[in-house]
Amino acid sequence: MQLSRQISLVKPLRHPxxxxxxxxxxxxxxxxxxxxxxxxxxxxxxxxxxxxxxxxIEHKRQTSDELLVGTITILYDNGTRGLQEKIADLQYHHLDEVISSLHVNLVGKQTMEVMLVQGPASRVQTIADEVITLRGVITGKLQLLAALMPPIHS
Known part of the structure; x- marks a missing residue:
């Protein structure tokens, strides 16, 4: 009897x-x-x-400075002199916002890089603009989510 009572009390979590x-x-x-x-x-x-x-989320990005998490994805010509160093320097300069990055070499001297970012929406947008407008970057996009990563350090 107690088992059936426990089962009946277990309900899936639902949001109103x-x-x-x-x-x-x-x-x-x-x-x-x-x-x-x-x-x-x-x-x-x-x-x-x-x-x-x-x-x-797009509205928040445009109108508030709420903390958001997201990615900056770029496609660039890895034959452009000094570009990879500029990207690395930019990431280092924004160490508080750029959490991690991954790059993959593609065919034809192209590289795709994805940067995991978190911070105030306007600040992350500024970083994305800085990266995407570098000479040699073919295209790029900032994608934000209304979520936060847990703190790394307490």
Whole structure:
């Protein structure tokens, strides 16, 4: 009897949800349903939640200095003289925000580098801008998430 009582008390953790209703033009609903199926979302709600989270993070990035975690991903020409040293110097200069980095050599003297960053949104954006605009960087993108890593030291 006690075992069945314990089992009945164990409930999956669920966050409270609110239901809202939205109106969509037919073509937008068809496109949404197609994306839900193609990407493997369980429901329209899950897809819309994901899109809303991304937009809210983008809004925070533009309007607040909230601490966020993310990545700066760049593709660069590793034949550009001094570029790798400039990237390393920039990462060292921003040691508090650049947590880690990984680079992979690709075909055709191209390198992809991913930097794990954390800090105030505007500061991380400034770092991304500094890296992405270096001569020899082909393209780059900052991706932020509304989350934080646990402190390394107490």
């Amino acid at each position: 949800v609110n239901r809202i209703s939205i109106s969509l033009p037919d073509e937008l609903q068809v496109a949404l349903d197609g994306m839900v199926n193609e990407r493997g979302y369980e429901s329209r709600s899950q897809a819309i939640n994901d899109m809303l989270r991304q937009q809210l």
